[in-house]
Amino acid sequence: MSNPESNLQNGKQNKNAPAQHFWWRLLRAWIAAVLLSVIGYAALVWAGLAYPPIALFGVLTQALGVPAVFQFLHKLLGLGQDAKLLAFSGVAVLWLGGLSLLGAVSVPWAAAGMLALLCIVGLGSLGWWLPLLYGLVFWALLEGVNRLLTFGPGGERLQGVTTPTDTARRLTTLGLAAGGAVVAGGGLSALLKQGSADTTAAAPVPGQPLPFGVTPVEQFYYVSKNLEAFDPRLSAEKWSLTVSGLVQTPKTYRLADLKQFAPVTSERTLSCISNPVGGPLISNGIWGGFRLTDLLRDVGIQKEARFVLWKAADGYTESLPLGEALDPENLLITQLNGEALNAKHGFPLRVLIPGRYGMKQPRWITNITLSAEDQPGYWVKRDWSKAARVELMSRIDQPPEIDPVVKAGRQTFIRGVAFFSQPITKVEVSTDGEKTWREAELVRPRSIYAWTPWQLAWTPEAGQYTLAVRAYSGDTVQKKADKDALPEGATGYHRFEVKVS
Template identity: 35%
Template sequence: MGQHQQRRFTVGFGPRTRGVLLGMAAVLLLFGAADALTRVLGGTTSPLTAVGLLLIRLLPSDLVKLAIDLFGEADKIVLILSVGAGGLVLGGVLGGLLHRRRRTAVTVFALIGAGLVALVALRPESGPRDLIAAVLGVFLGAAVLALGIPRKPRKSRDAGLEPAEPAPADPTEPPEPGLRRRTVLILAGASALIGTAGLAVGQTVATVGRGAVDAARRFVLPTPVVTAAAVPAAAEVGVDGVAPFTTAQADLYRIDTALVPPAVDSETWELRVDGLVEEPFTLSFAELLEEPLEEHRITLTCVSNPVGGDLLGTGVWTGLPVRTLLARARPHPEADMVLSHSVDGFTASTPLEAMTDDRASLVAIGMNGEPLTAEHGYPVRLIVPGLYGFVSATKWVTRIEVTRFDRAEAYWTRRGWDARAPILVSSRIDVPGGLDVVDAGDIIVAGSAWSQGVGIASVQVRLDDGDWTDAELGAEVNVDTWRQWRLAVPVEAGRHALTVRAIGRDGTVQTAERRDPIPNSATGHHRVEFRAE
């Protein structure tokens, strides 16, 4: 009986199973070691993030939009986990081939490893440190996989002959030369543990390192020549649950194509202004700090913000007006667009007039009196009021290229999004929340509305299918910021729905038509259902 049980265990944990475990462990070790080494060496792009960034560029726009809708700011985490899971499956398949197709398995693994190194090398933000980490990670993963290659029988090795294709396993025969089960378990377990720890350390070092680097970057912002007026107390409607008028930098939404915020050194950073200009030039960070900087309070809005969503926020931005730089460069008369370039390869198209008129378009270095963090574009990003972020708020910006809309396309424009993207008048209900239970009687309804560049003239609320009622507005700070509102609404016991709409200062009434974000923002009235008791 004991012998019979031992045979069943041997068959269940045969050469193929051992290979699968080693293949998965090899991939985990490759990703984990490369990720940790990338962070420790001070790089920015590991093979794991390089694959994720490639997928972002290759995936259809509808799929990218769906991911943002489903996961919001967690979409990057989901993508990384998906890439890792796919790598483990592929590693298991290759490991399973070791028993009978070892040359194929090793060749494919080597080609994949070379491809990963090439992906890292092709990233614009990558450097020698990233390549060293990627090569070492691939080498370690390949070494683990190679250990699972069955050894040739002694007689065949002595004769200098390649052994014949192995016959089906017979539990009564001695096992094929190779790693023992216990050795495989130890090797696979150790590799998986090191790989997992490497991923954890990589992310930990990235987080802790960014914190340390951010702390070192805490230079004092130069005193601006134009300061933003204080927010009057009347701008806040005083209702718990309504988003604060000023958004902390740590709470500002982050939607971008960078899986890991690039680590940009301000001492080597330069901004190139060129294209269809008379006088192209390059500006260093030190030179930027010497320019007459300005403060402006501006609300940023993401084009992917769903109806009633929270992908927007307001801050005091410190920077140099872009029109100052463009005036120095002297654009050609035929130019009508600025293509801004990020260090990570991202591009955004902005109408030239939006950067040369009197609006507060900035090459920004700070938010709320503090330098930008890595997540929000350190050392420099663009801020252009009145346009959605994907055409106006390029982070880690390194180049301002003056061009034309009929000659150049930006990252999202090539994927079907609007090239100009003016912000539409919108509003949302913050209180009460969806499916809340409230006391019958007079309830307070409150929220925010925005139409950057135009301003909010009024906000109206409707209970169930009743008439529209004007809400009380908080004080307007400027036309480039959102505006809070509140209204007391009498409700009887039962289920109810509240709907809100805003009207801009130009007379534009927020549309009730529902549409998806592509090509230029989701539209429709925000509606909240609740119950009164």
């Protein structure tokens, strides 16, 4: 005879079994998702294969990159990479969580097929064969994990007694799932830890101090569309530059081939279009490379060509009308401050165009195409400035805006920099809330494309002062109206309060 109490217990087990079954499937799918992500990242690092989470990150930043959203994030999170870190954290949750749920609610072959289809349709930049490959690998991982960790001969036992083998597998599942969480969390944490005139200049001598006004490489501002950990890390031996399109002789250059072009050294200031008034996203360096016109002369230009299109190793694109590209002051750069470009600043080759914001001057260049038609650049597609011409700006660096220390009755100096696409002719400083202005002393720059340092002697009495600065370039006067940096570049006077005691 059956035991009523035993039957009742078995009935409760049967009722709860489907929910328990789902959670064990979800844990196994989580393990497979983490393994797939680790394998994919290894393929990115060692073989250069595209990584779906990065493509998903690009789709998300497509929405975040429009000026209205980006300005809000700048105000909320500041100028650093915090907005990108937040976005990539969301990507990690969507990617791992989505794969886990997909693997839990579907049989392995269906989950794999759905993953491939979603990547093909939603992440078109991956093509078709890579999503299929990811789908096959995910299928294999799901099958392997399920066979290794399934409890009992037909899955979790819905009736009966759990065997010691089942218990061991449950413990193994929990351990691997926890290990996967540690791997995912640790990996994400590591990633999160990681913006014609005579312009010749003497190249800096290695080991010698840099000239006054030149920004050391380690202090040079850095902005990227990527999370820094996903910036290209290009090999000098494997890198090449392909020049094609409406040229007479398409060519591919290795790094050593670029030495055939006459070297040029030029001191220039580079500024990010995202830089706010008084902001830090501007630096001055001594750049080394060669003229774009020399490269174009080497391949020849067909008469139908109207635009130069750039493409970088990270998928970044930009363009320039051919008439503007033929300006001999446009350079292709291989060095900064006397040393080879580092990975952050575009190794092995980047573009440098005078009078434009950094978004117009891509790094990690791999392709140059001459075309009869223009193609909007990466940020232009997101409604940022197409021309990206720099605004006339000035900034106060001394005393610092944050926690200034000024002693009453002692002579000090108000110092800063001014910058524009044309020479700075005058800088004025106000210490009384813009009621009166005094002309500052200019430190004449070594290049018309470098910023102009300035200073004004000041001996204040005790009290509260409002400092402000404005610059002039011939008949061009710095705009007083405050305007957000995006999408055309910030305008307004740099001003702040200083307490003298």
